[in-house]
Amino acid sequence: MKQDQFNINTDLEGYLINFEDWNSKIAIKLANSEGIKLNKIHWDLIYFVRMFYKEYKMLPKIQTLISIITLKHGQIKGNSRYLIKLFPKKSVTQQISKIAGLPKPKKCL
Template identity: 35%
Template sequence: MHMHTNLQRSVRVNGRDIATDSEGYLRNLQDWSEDFARALAREENLTLTDEHWEVIRFLREHYQQHGVQAQVRVMIRHFTQAWGPQRGSNHHLHELFPVGGPQKQGNRLAGLLRTKGEH
């Protein structure tokens, strides 16, 4: 059985503690900033490159337009067009976001909510 413990965590951003859940998802979406993404990435031992930022921006824009998180296949379609088939592939997106893939880690860094289903 899968139990979600609602342990509070926080990420220190510019001297403020930003509340997240136990997995690092933001409690309040309006707390997001690029500095939050950088701080969380540092905790997850990820160095954010331009590619990461493009994915993060895409995820945020998609969420703002549609009110739901982008599914992985939507990301693959978008980035295959933007970057070509090699870099837009599922494999490459998972290499960019090794801790949970683009759907979990990408959304965490983009300050979006934990995804329902599709893991």
Template identity: 45%
Template sequence: MKKNMYPLWNENIAKAIAKTENIILNKKHWEIIYLIRKCYDDFNIIPPSRMLFNIIKKKLGKKYSNNIYILSLFPKGIAKQANKIAGLPKSNICL
């Protein structure tokens, strides 16, 4: 079983995926992408929103740990866009 949707994931692949999503990645996007990937690597799960927001709060601060901020970066949300760009597999959880 592959751990990531893109086992050879790198920043160039992320940029290509983001381009198909009409997103130009900047430093703020990369911060979230790498936090998502670290969570997945550390716990072998796709991070649920609450878990991810807690991690963001600890790493980046409270003002960045909310859905409004995430949606400003990834308009389709964590599950449909951020995780995809980060190279994570699709979640089995119903949305």
């Protein structure tokens, strides 16, 4: 466990220890550490993933994330290639989980 200048507790890979410590400033800091500048679509997905996780204690499937993009931002952006452009490092689920303040996914495809 480590603590940074924002006084947030993360594991050694930078994932928040406590889901409730998350806020938008922390998300921006975590995104910056991943080389991502957050835009409207990022935020839509981050808030959706947090809501989904809070309700179901699991992450949504990639196809669900693509459906959210399609519904809110149209068919052109509603595909896996665009999702990977939004979260280009590691796996999409690992990056979105980290930025959304969720635990590291146990299984990433």
